[in-house]
Amino acid sequence: MQRLYQHSVCHRLLRWQLRLLSTVARSNEDGVDLLPKMPFFSHIPTPYGGPSASDILKRRKVYLPTCLGPFYTHPLNLVEGKMQYLFDENGRRYLDAFGGIATVSCGHCHPDVVEAIVNQTRLLQHTTVLYLNHAVVDFAEALAAKLPGELKAVFFTNSGTEANELALMIARLYTGCHDIISIRNGYHGNATSTMAATAQFFHKFNVVQTGIHHALNPDPYRGVFGSDGVKYANDVQEIIDYGTCGHVAGFIAEAIQGVGGVIELAPDYLPAVYSIIKKSRRTLYSR
Ligand SMILES: Cc1ncc(COP(=O)(O)O)c(C=O)c1O
Incomplete structure (x- = not known):
């Protein structure tokens, strides 16, 4: 099961060409550089004396679950970060366009962040x-x-999953309703309610997932209504009318779908959904 999961995730991500931080050929057959030159950067990485990439990979396979497998046959061994750059075990520098899945928003090892962490850690952990x-x-x-x-x-909270679980729980408790609407191709986490809200087969396990209705994805490129956001929003109204008691606890969506392929929602979709959900006299949560 885990292998199937891992395989399908890799397959989809590769298909979408999410090849960030992958190794690519540096020069063509005539030895001409294919990669643009990196600008000067004064930071010199600390010489690395730790285990090699192949050793780490071998031990990861034994001591970490297979669903945490890396996406590449030869993944980079990243050993140091400084602002917008990462360094591998050989001191080679990479421009990080990914930021730890968009979670390192002020650069790697920003001096102010390091100082605050070190000061607090010395005092009380x-x-x-x-x-x-x-x-x-x-x-x-x-x-x-x-x-x-x-x-x-x-x-x-400690993670996106936990934050979304909390948001869904608050919406349900506050409204006294169980039903939540999310949209197809969305990703919201991997615990019980967030996996239910997630709508990508390769991020779901076959466990009980209740109270979530997946509306049409307002994908302006591949969606059935093109970029007509209001038409997609009507599907949310239909779900409320035909799939619930007429009220819902809330609606959850990414403003731009990330894991699902970096897809902006069709224009006017979110304002239209907002007023539909509001009219159903319950609460709206978005992330
Ligand atoms: C939109 C969105 N929501 C929730 C999550 C889950 O966050 P975490 O992996 O921190 O649990 C992610 C993770 O990629 C995400 O992209």
Whole structure:
């Protein structure tokens, strides 16, 4: 099962040519450079004395689950990062256009981030929210200052999956409804509710997944209604009318589908869905 899962993920991603950080030929048959020259960068990576890529790969196969397999036959062994660059075990530099699946948003090892982490780590690494510490409140307050309207309380989670599970749970508890609408080709995580909301066969296991309805994907390139966002939104209304008691707990979608191939939703889709969900007198959550 895991092999099948891994194989199909690799296959799809390769088909979409998500070959970020893959190794490519550096020169043609006549020895002419194919790759553009990297600009000067003053950082010199620390000489690497750790295990080789092949050794790591061999041990990963034994000690990590196969579903965490790398996407490449010869994956890079990335040993250091500095701002927008990554370095492999031989000190070769790569421009990182991926940022840890878009999670390293201010560059690798930004000095301010390193300093904050080191300072806190030296003082205190972990207690629990059962006691007081100013750091968590400082951070929540700083985030709240950027939130719109009355949104003030911050619930910290450890991953996208956890954040989305929480959002779905809050929507269900607040509205007293179980039904949620998500869109086909969306990805929302890999726990019970988020796997249900996810709508890509290669990211789903055959376990009970209830209360999610998958609406048509408003994909302006391949979708049945082209870029007519309002027509796709009508499908959401039909799902509410024909697939639920007339009310839903919420709607979840990526503003731009990421794992599904970097697809922007058709224009006017989200505002139209927003008013449909609002009319169903329940709550809207989006990510
Ligand atoms: C849109 C979206 N939602 C949720 C997740 C799940 O996040 P995590 O892997 O941190 O659980 C991802 C991960 O790629 C994602 O792209």
